Amino acid sequence: MQDLAALIKAYDIRGTVPDQLNAELAFRAGAAFAEVSGAALIAVGHDMRVSSPELAAAVADGAASRGADVLAIGLASTDMLYYASGARDVAGAMITASHNPPAYNGIKFCRPGAAPVGQDTGLREIRTLLETGLPAYNGPAGTVHSEDLLTEYAEYLHGLVDLSGNRRLKIVVDAGNGMAGRTAPVVLDRSAFDLVPLYFELDGTFPNHPANPLDPANVVDLRAAVKQHHADAGLAFDGDADRCFFVDENGDAVSPNNIISLIATRELARDPGSAVVYNVITSKAVAEQIVDHGGVPVRSRVGHSFIKQAMADHDAVFGGEHSGHYYFRRFWRADTGMLTALHVLDALGETDQPLSALTAQFSRYADSGEINNVVADVPAVLARVEAHYTADGAAADHLDGLTITRPDGAWFNLRPSNTEPLLRLNVEAADPATMEQLRREVLSLLNT
Structure with a gap:
């Protein structure tokens, strides 16, 4: 067999x-x-x-x-x-x-x-x-x-986001020689934007850089092009273009947490009181802003199958993940990079603000980003970390790995890899100093 x-x-x-x-x-x-x-x-x-x-x-x-x-x-x-x-x-x-x-x-x-x-x-x-x-x-x-189906697909997306009446934006799009090189010219057509293309030639050998914008090394060219062309925004897509990442007018990466909050507030304005799904390593600012805008926050495990199931269970209008996957009820609860791009560009075009200011309003906390740690005995390490923090009054939950929340609101999540002896650490706190202190403390426990 x-x-x-x-x-x-x-x-x-x-x-x-x-x-x-x-x-x-x-x-x-x-x-x-x-x-x-x-x-x-x-x-x-x-x-x-x-x-x-x-x-x-x-x-x-x-x-x-x-x-x-x-x-x-x-x-x-x-x-x-x-x-x-x-x-x-x-x-x-x-x-x-x-x-x-x-x-x-x-x-x-x-x-x-x-x-x-x-x-x-x-x-x-x-x-x-x-x-x-x-x-x-x-x-x-x-x-x-x-x-x-390219034209039909683009027309459907345009029917979900009305760009008419917006100010004209200059945007740089890095397709990474992936499928956005075919879809972006039609969906992000030149009648709505001044489009500066990077690596639109379809090439599965990826001659310019890997089509993985989650790695900061792969958005260096995009950041430089945004500043060179004095663009309003930069967009980077992965190889199959179901994920989208954003760079502001200064060439700085925009946190996916802020993109989740931005789109959630737009979708809640259209469908008040709806649920919005986010995963366990998303900033707690996302849940707070969902509530602030009359929505129902739904916390999920990491991964598209869990997000989509939670969206179905709660009839959620939107779902987002830190990895650049964004899911829409009006798109069959599926993840779509191009619809995400249209939402963000529409929100930007409706205002006179730069993208940095538009998204900064959603930032409330300091985070570490994801840190991979090689450990020999994952269950034993998780048990030791949980015992250490709960003894000091912290709360623990096990929805996806181990999440510890201290009484001061600072929190971290440790998730085991499915394929390697790794623990993935994410830390968030009210300010950079507190976050850094907690990050060092957890890393020290992992290596004890």
């Missing part, structure tokens, strides 16, 4: 090509997804990686071999695939490895309405079929037909 533990992750299939993932396995994955989902029609899209067209064709042929019809949408961002799934009410498969290096590729599946497929919602069954074999199928094969 083939063991696919290294290839099939919690939320998708992802590995190196061709040793872990190849066309033969992609064909079987497409067939297994058709079998597990029972979908009559499956949309299949792919990113610009060198291996993606072959893998996408194999997934489509595999699904068709089990009787499913296939809508091949070609080159697409992941949120364009979610659009196809939501607008057409069909299942979907996206061939992408997001921000991973060029040697990687993967497959993300969703059910109709862009509902996620993870370990507990179908991926485990797909893995079992891939490892043990699919049952015999003697029915008719499905058909594969192609359609470009």
